[in-house]
Amino acid sequence: MARRLVKAGHKVTLITSSAYFPDHYELGWFTRLELDGIDLMVIGISYANRMGFVRRLWAFFSFALCAFYWVMRVKCVDVVFASSTPLTIIIPGWLASRSKGVPLVFEVRDLWPSLPIAIDALRNPVSISLARLLEKWAYRSAAHIVALSPGMRDGIAETGIKTDKITIIPNGSDIDQFRVPASAGTEFLEQHSELQGGPLIVYTGTLGHINGVTYFVEVAKSMKTLDPSVKFLICGDGAEKKQIRRHADKCGVLGNNLWIYDPIPKTDMPSLLSAATIATSLFLDIPQMQHNSANKFFDALAAGRPIAINYGGWHKDLAEGRGAGLALPPDDANAAANELRDFLNNPEGVSRAGYQAAALADSLFNRDILASTLRGVLEKVGTATPTSLAHRHRALFVKRLFDAISSLIALIILTPAMIGIALAIWCSLGRPILFSQIRPGLRGRPFRLIKFRTMADARDARGRTLPDGERLTAFGRFLRSTSLDELPELLNVLTGDMSLVGPRPLLMEYLPYYNSNQNRRHEVKPGITGWAQISGRNALTWEEKFSFDIWYIDNYSFWLDIETLFKTFWVVLKGRGVSASDHVTMPRFDEMMAKRQGAEDE
Numbered sequence: 001m002a003r004r005l006v007k008a009g010h011k012v013t014l015i016t017s018s019a020y021f022p023d024h025y026e027l028g029w030f031t032r033l034e035l036d037g038i039d040l041m042v043i044g045i046s047y048a049n050r051m052g053f054v055r056r057l058w059a060f061f062s063f064a065l066c067a068f069y070w071v072m073r074v075k076c077v078d079v080v081f082a083s084s085t086p087l088t089i090i091i092p093g094w095l096a097s098r099s100k101g102v103p104l105v106f107e108v109r110d111l112w113p114s115l116p117i118a119i120d121a122l123r124n125p126v127s128i129s130l131a132r133l134l135e136k137w138a139y140r141s142a143a144h145i146v147a148l149s150p151g152m153r154d155g156i157a158e159t160g161i162k163t164d165k166i167t168i169i170p171n172g173s174d175i176d177q178f179r180v181p182a183s184a185g186t187e188f189l190e191q192h193s194e195l196q197g198g199p200l201i202v203y204t205g206t207l208g209h210i211n212g213v214t215y216f217v218e219v220a221k222s223m224k225t226l227d228p229s230v231k232f233l234i235c236g237d238g239a240e241k242k243q244i245r246r247h248a249d250k251c252g253v254l255g256n257n258l259w260i261y262d263p264i265p266k267t268d269m270p271s272l273l274s275a276a277t278i279a280t281s282l283f284l285d286i287p288q289m290q291h292n293s294a295n296k297f298f299d300a301l302a303a304g305r306p307i308a309i310n311y312g313g314w315h316k317d318l319a320e321g322r323g324a325g326l327a328l329p330p331d332d333a334n335a336a337a338n339e340l341r342d343f344l345n346n347p348e349g350v351s352r353a354g355y356q357a358a359a360l361a362d363s364l365f366n367r368d369i370l371a372s373t374l375r376g377v378l379e380k381v382g383t384a385t386p387t388s389l390a391h392r393h394r395a396l397f398v399k400r401l402f403d404a405i406s407s408l409i410a411l412i413i414l415t416p417a418m419i420g421i422a423l424a425i426w427c428s429l430g431r432p433i434l435f436s437q438i439r440p441g442l443r444g445r446p447f448r449l450i451k452f453r454t455m456a457d458a459r460d461a462r463g464r465t466l467p468d469g470e471r472l473t474a475f476g477r478f479l480r481s482t483s484l485d486e487l488p489e490l491l492n493v494l495t496g497d498m499s500l501v502g503p504r505p506l507l508m509e510y511l512p513y514y515n516s517n518q519n520r521r522h523e524v525k526p527g528i529t530g531w532a533q534i535s536g537r538n539a540l541t542w543e544e545k546f547s548f549d550i551w552y553i554d555n556y557s558f559w560l561d562i563e564t565l566f567k568t569f570w571v572v573l574k575g576r577g578v579s580a581s582d583h584v585t586m587p588r589f590d591e592m593m594a595k596r597q598g599a600e601d602e
Contacts, residue, residue: 001172004371005378006037013039013074015067015092017059019047022265030070041070050239053121060088067092072099079382083107087131090138099401101394103143103381107169111155111291118288119210135159144381146374149314151291167377171293172367173302178270179358180303185274194259198229199277199344201308204269205296207238212284214240214247215310218333219340220258221251226341232258235272273303277350278325278340280308281315285330290314298365300325304358306350308340324357398558403500407493418487421452421479428475429456434488439505444522447497449505452485483572489528501561502527503549506589513593521549524556531560534567542589 002012018027021042025031029044043066047059071080071092077100082093090106097104113131116122122131136159139145145166147153153166189196203216213234220232232253234244241260248254264272273279279300283289290313297315300307307325309315319325326343328336343349422433435453438446454476458466472480479485492498498505505526514521532540532548540548552560 001367001371001374002038003036004368005375008375010375010378011039011076012037013041013077015041015043015070017043017045017047017063019045030066041074043067043070048237050237050241060086064088064091068095071096077102079378080104081107081378083109084138085110085112087112087134087138090134090141094138094141097141098397099394101397103384104141105144105146105378105381106138106142107146107148108152108156109148109293111152111288114155114288115210115286118286119284143384144377146377148293149291151313152293155291167373169370169374169377170365171295171298172370173298173361173365174367175302175361178273178299178302180270180274182274184271185276188268188271188275194255195231195233195275198227198231200231200233200275201278201280201340202233202235202272202276203280203282203296204235204272204299205281205294207234207236207241207244209240210284210286210289211238211240211282212310213244213282215282215330215333215336216280217244217248217251217253217258219328219337220248220253222334222337223340224253224257226337227344228257230257230341230344233261233272233276234258235261235264237263269299270303273300273305276303276305277344278308279303279305280310282309283311285311290316298361301357301361301365304354304361306343306353306357308343310336318360322356322360323353324360325353395556395558399499399561400496402558402561403493404496406500407490411490411494414487414490417484421484421487424475425453428473429453438508439526440508440511440522441497441505442522442525444511444519446508447492447505449492449498450488452479452488454479454485483529483568486528493528497525499525499527501529501531501552501564503530503552504533509588509590513590517550518546520553521546523553529564529568531564534564534571537571542592 002014005012018025018031021027025033025042027042027044031040031042031044033040033042043063045059045063045066047056047063051059067089068091077096079102080093080097080100082089082096082104084090084107093104093106113122113128113135116131117128122128139156139159139161142165145156145161146169147156147166148168148170150168153163153168156166157163189200203213205211207213216232216234223230223232245254245260248258248260254260279296281294281297281300283292283294289311292313292315294315297307297309301324307319308328309319309325310328310330312327316327320327326339328339343353425433433453434450435455436448436450439449441447454473455471456473456476458471476485489498493500502524503521503526511519530549531552532545535548536544552564
């Protein structure tokens with residue numbers, strides 16, 4: 001698919017692991033190379049089906065972490081395409097999408113975690129619940145989903161995803177690669193004389209638990225009695241390989257009418273299939289497997305070979321409905337051997353099934369046509385989000401990530417100082433130590449702001465609170481001049497209510513008095529510091545403050561935040577602009593506007 005996208009004029013960067021790379025590639029922990037116009041970023045993480053569950057899980061999460069690190073180094077991205085399994089691939093896919101500010105297309109190659117649950121690979125109730133949540137989050141995070149079969153589409157839709165968000169693009173048949181001359185098969189048989197002398201039935205692929213390839217051995221055992229001229233070949237690797245070999249030896253078929261080969265290069269597979277009379281695709285008899293879209297099935301179609309399967313679902317409908325092969329009973333190897341013998345004894349039927357298999361590959365599963373469909377999905381999704389909006393999404397993601405990490409580190413470092421300040425407030429002002437108040441946040445939504453308390457709770461004879469100037473203590477004035485009273489707001493930043501940099505959160509009472517332009521200050525999260533704070537703080541007029549706030553919103557960048565933070569330290573050290581002229585802090589905006597409106601009414 002990637003080659004075809006490049007051929008269509010797209011730039012493709014493919015991040016993958018070193019698993020299954022040919023030995024002649026000299027790969028380190030990270031290797032970058034170009035292959036057929038594809039920018040390949042290869043992460044040195046090994047993986048094989050024979051690994052235990054824990055090792056495979058470690059490989060999945062290690063790849064997810066490394067993939068995100070390297071995707072951050074890719075520039076000029078329009079769309080992210082993440083292909084499962086494993087489902088954990090959604091993690092770097094989502095992070096890449098958010099950090100780059102571009103849409104995500106998620107390809108579902110298996111209904112995970114339904115399969116691991118079905119075969120008892122995932123049994124812990126907590127793990128199952130977490131996996132279900134990850135599945136739903138993955139589907140909802142994607143701008144579009146590609147499913148490999150109708151059953152997969154239906155399974156995704158059952159989680160609440162609308163079907164118009166899902167496109168079915170099955171594994172394709174690479175006709176140019178697998179449709180080789182008959183001489184290629186003849187040459188393969190000449191190199192493997194043990195396979196000569198009769199029909200050849202092959203299984204090529206993974207030898208895992210879910211594939212149930214011992215069934216193939218049992219069929220070979222029954223066929224040995226029915227027709228010893230029929231040869232069976234297993235070519236692949238996986239966790240069950242040793243067990244399959246032992247079982248074949250025990251059944252007396254290993255080296256007799258059945259052989260087991262190590263995996264061969266993909267480039268040699270067309271010759272092997274050309275030598276085969278029948279190709280097979282096998283799985284355990286599990287309902288969830290009926291939705292699969294196994295590559296071996298479509299490779300057999302591309303090679304024009306009759307296909308024999310032992311499971312139900314859409315593959316069975318295709319094989320039997322189109323006359324491209326046969327569906328064997330999954331629980332009766334002897335009956336399966338009899339059906340295969342009868343099929344092989346009808347040369348015209350075998351030839352006709354091969355022709356129908358090739359016709360299926362040419363019409364429904366031609367990889368060129370399917371690649372064109374995928375390209376259409378990617379192009380449509382990639383152009384659906386305007387570039388300016390995409391950049392904004394990316395910038396806000398980076399801003400939030402920086403806020404969360406920086407506020408957490410700052411809280412850890414400053415905790416001793418904050419404890420000291422809290423004790424000093426408790427000794428000088430008593431309780432409460434913190435001041436909290438509802439303020440407007442992003443889009444004007446209220447949140448509870450927390451600061452260190454700087455004023456005494458002084459009241460007059462009638463019980464009314466005294467003006468700020470009379471309640472502000474010497475220690476409180478020090479906290480304000482050094483901005484130490486703002487330190488608890490780091491908690492607001494950590495929880496996502498505020499940002500390190502942004503327009504200051506003002507009073508809820510001010511909201512009715514903003515004009516439309518001033519109200520734009522709520523387009524971003526409020527900040528501990530901002531462009532207005534480094535440009536004069538409370539020495540500015542309200543109009544000047546709002547003007548600086550809007551300028552910040554229109555000119556935001558990550559580096560502008562960094563510049564603002566550095567300048568904040570300088571302004572705090574100088575102690576400039578802590579209060580307005582003739583005021584302890586700043587005159588209330590609502591009172592000022594009310595007076596102004598009253599004067600205009602007069």
